[in-house]
Amino acid sequence: MKIIRILAPLAAMAALLTMAAPVQAQPAPAPATVATATVPPPANQSICKKPGGYYQHLSDPAAFWVCDNAYRPTRHICPGGLLYNADARPATCDWPDQVHSQAPTGATTLTAAPAHLQKLPLKVVGLKATLKTGLIGVPITFKSKSGKVLCTATTQSVNYYDNTRGAPSVATCDSTAGLVGTVTDLLLGYTASFAGRDGLFEASTGNGTVKLLG
Structure with missing residues (x-):
């Protein structure tokens, strides 16, 4: 049915x-x-x-x-x-x-916030993306600029009870410890990607910076 x-x-x-x-x-x-x-x-x-x-x-x-x-x-x-x-x-x-x-449906905008690189063990922490359309429970993929997947997370409302039209949602995660790669490569920054949903919401990618922790 x-x-x-x-x-x-x-x-x-x-x-x-x-x-x-x-x-x-x-x-x-x-x-x-x-x-x-x-x-x-x-x-x-x-x-x-x-x-x-x-x-x-x-x-x-x-x-x-x-x-x-x-x-x-x-x-x-x-x-x-x-x-x-x-x-x-x-x-x-x-x-x-x-x-x-x-x-709302249609265009989506994904933005990425600054993250930090931890050296020992090698790890990117504080990866964060904001989906301005406000979709809930959609996957966001975080990658290094060289294309290595750092982590994935699903979006949630900033405030669970926020019922405002178009209120943004966020996805956050840290990469696994002991990343294979170089500090130089990881400091180039990262991308956060949303693949779209239901044929109603367009795919979007945001770019974030990575700074050395401490």
Whole structure:
């Protein structure tokens, strides 16, 4: 089937993405570093307009909020290249050509921040890229100027509960220790690359500097 129906009771603390067949799958949970099952999220009526229900995330068209009856939101992501369709009844994760989303699509801009090189062991630390379109959970690949992969990381909201249209997301990581290469090569800088998503968001690359630590 083309769509995945969201059929959970509004009072439930967690939503299920339910396919037309009687096979149910749990939606992607909020990152454990931001929200956990043991700590209820705070009430947020700027996101949860009414007790219970589902709401579009305004930065990422694949993301949506599940609100409980106490106005507490938890963020979920539609799987498999689907986007959240707030106009469907009931709301659903749908194919992109069926969705008119409030979240932005199109051009993306990726910028890279200065990083540092540690000599012993040889390692690049503080690699950081900012995706201005604000997509959540997309991979960013960090490479040296010679093309060596330093590390990969996925983007997250700067503030988990920021529901501002187009709010940026960030990806950060350190390279593994004991890199094979020269200090001179690594000090040339690095690139951070986003490969695009869903055919709606364009690929983008940012360039960052690397300075010797200390």
